[in-house]
Amino acid sequence: MALPFFPLRLRPRALRLARLLSRPGVHFFLTGLLMVLGFWLAHRLSERGGREQLSALSTERLELYATNLSAELGRHASLPSLLAIDPTLQALMSSPQDPERRRAAGQMLARVNVRAGTNQIFIADAQGRVVSASEPLTPPARLAEAVAQGRNHFFAADAETGSTDFYLLHPLRQAQQAAGVIVVRFNLAPLEATWVDLGLRSQNERILVADDQDVVIMSSVQAWKYAVLDHADPSRRRALQASARYPQAIGPDLELPASLEVHQGQQVRLPLPGSRPMLAQQRQLVPLGLRLVALSDLTEVRQRAQYAAWGGAAFGASVGLLTLYLSSRRRALRQLTKAQTELQQAHAQLEQLVDSRTTELRRTNDALKTQIAQRLQTEGELLQASKLAVLGQMSAGLSHEVNQPLTALRALARNSIRLLEGGRHDAVAANLQIMDDMVERMSQITRQLKSFARKADDQPAGSASLADCVRNAQVLLEHRSRALGVEADIAVPRGLRVRAEANRLEQVLVNLLGNALDAMEHEPVRRLSVQALPVDEGRRVLVKVRDSGQGVGEAELPRLFEPFFTTKPAGQGLGLGLVISAKIVHEFGGSLRAEPPPAGERGMSFEFDLAVETWEAVMEQADV
Structure with missing residues (x-):
């Protein structure tokens, strides 16, 4: 492969670089580097894209929750002002101590309470004492403070159920003077129950609502209710507990930042057992003085980032291996071309060498023929010697195996002679039959020795x-x-x-x-x-x-x-x-x-x- 044009002083450096890159070890190093780079880049891009997608989805849901909460709170916003112009209540405020007017006002408030679907409606004086109500009740502890401060709403916890109540206030005036306030209470437990149900169905998202003291008053996780968003020292905890705004002890510190990005969000980890990294976003409900916080689990985003990272590493490895293959193929082609050239040169030299040694081989061939004849004669002699050795082994075995039957034959023959001398022909005939059997047995033994010397049959x-x-x-x-x-x-x-x-x-x-x-x-x-x-x-x-x-x-x-x-x-x-x-x-x-x-x-x-x-x-x- 032709090298590109370089200045003369740069050409040696380019050659050294090309030789360096052609080494397999360098290719493997570059492949590993590409794998690491692909892993890191794919992980970073996938995680960033996943967080942006999760942030956008969480922002939409946060807006939906905020709209839902605002709609729920604003559903009865005009009810106190409408009740304020009712003649029955105007007559009551002109004579607050009149029992008949109190009874008439209470009956009217009870009817409105049932039709409006609220929990309670009552009239309080400027000091927060109940004048008339839709049903007997104990006013909340924050009522006198809210009337004195001129608030038109406030949140308070129900001491019996622990749920959050929302109170709407509207002043009642008599002769241009504040004579009292009309209060409408409705409970947010149904809305909170909807959030809890959604939280149980989807474990990846949590919703928190915090009041102006950064205490969670509504949550899709019941264990986090009345927890502190940031960090509360012991003195602050005592102050919150003494305010009587919350029906139970203040929960753990969630240690969330005071300000959170609305769109991008911020990664946090709650200091709770089993907590996982989460993306925190908030929505300020300024008229209500609330913070709506959404916590989205980042586990799925991180898993997809891991999968993408391994895919990026595989892509980097593929690029590196492809580069290695192309480099190896180019090097192999170059070596093949060089080998072909060397082969042609060697072929020419071989032809010259063959021509020069043909004469020498012809002279050597005549000498080899003589040696082959001598070797054939020697092999025949060795074969004959081998046969004699095998014959000696068979003779030795035969003499060993036949020795015992011969001894028995000798004893039987001598015994037969004595029996003949004694005239015992039957016994002699029996001995001769035994001797015949032994001779047959000796022949069988010799046959077995021959079979032993040969290769065994199957x-x-x-x-x-x-x-x-x-x-x-x-x-x-x-x-x-x-x-x-x-x-x-x-x-x-x-x-x-x-x-x-x-x-x-x-x-x-x-x-x-x-x-x-x-x-x-x-x-x-x-x-x-x-x-x-x-x-x-x-x-x-x-x-x-x-x-x-x-x-x-x-x-x-x-x-x-x-x-x-x-x-x-x-x-x-x-x-x-x-x-x-x-x-x-x-x-x-x-x-x-x-x-x-x-x-x-x-x-x-x-x-x-x-x-x-x-x-x-x-x-x-x-x-x-």
Whole structure:
């Protein structure tokens, strides 16, 4: 991208500034700055607009409340002057002590009071004493003061209900002299009840009416009635209480400013529990000497300002990220152009390099062909050596596994010779049948060794009787156990069948039983036990083979299942029996483990688990 024109002395500064702005860290800083700026600006504008809107709405409502109050107070404003020209009242003022005239005036005032809808109408003399009234009453305490000062109205609190009463006064003259005053009282409780109802419906606006002493005489919140708008010290509170203008104790200080803006309003917070920031506006009712104050809750305005602020922050982030994207894209295009140029140069150099090395590669190719032929010959030799190693491993396993059947065959052959000498042909035939079975078993063992050397097939195991497999293994080792005097304890249910191949399971048992006999060969006490215990709610069986031999040390225990590791003396074992057995059990879906005996006991225990084909037999054994 071409740089704009700068003077020569300013061009380096512009370049440095462009490089600075192209850094990602600077872009992120500017994005954060735009977010903060957008947050602050949107919050300020939204709050200002919200306050102006709330102020305008509150001003309209304030005017409505002022008009309503003025209309309510002015509804009976002409009534006292009309009554002043009534002949009945004129006759009364000429003779105030005449009982008949008092009675006639009282009846007339009662009729007017009912028709006008006021609370009371009465005539008082210049000292504030009641001369005649629409009903028996006690004049308010402020009446004498108001008559003396020549007022035409005043507010006073009803001592019984605590509501605010408004009194209209009009002088009664006799011979151009003030002979008394006619007073009309009506109560403002209905109007105040309307304000209270509106305040309960809308919690965002409060209305207060304060008299010339800044004491709240009407309010949409009953708890604020007779509170002080500003701050009243103790002496002022005592003076207000002694004035008898208010029927109850003076309420808390609201601490509102003495002068409030009518249109813009002023933010205040009342010193009351749970108070929130509010916008205060007032309307002066000069003829009545009242202050009408409206308090509007700013919580909604602040919430909208918060939402707008977050929107402004999101907008600033969007602008910053868009700028970052455009800058990154421009930088990527510039790097792509530079990379294309460098690629073209590298391609030209590569072509030259390929041409120069083609000849060298041809010479190297001939040498590689010779090396490949030598390597193929070496690989063939290594493959042959690997085959010989596998064949040696199979031969070692075969010699280990066939040793025990050969011993049994030797013993049976010698026994058959003696039986022939004794003429016991039936016994010889039985021995020959056993020898034939052993030869078949040896062939099966060699086949199993071949299967062990190959990769295991995924064919499922069959079903075998665990008790028969244990009995066959005992037969193969019967001559050794009889010679050692081994005490055997076999606890295997007869009807238990497991998912395994019978011949390979017998191979595992022969290995475990043979190892147990080897371990007990030099022990004074020789006990061998085979147990079948139900596990997993009878779905599997745990086979335990335990002996009373010398056991295995802790250092040798982890190596028991390593190939060619044995604890027997040299020439008596190749260390493949447990490896082959573990492999077979694993193919049956179980695992072969070695468990040392409890502390204080001798021997060793080998156990493996198998899936049960008929689990009822295991449960019957468990019940026994």
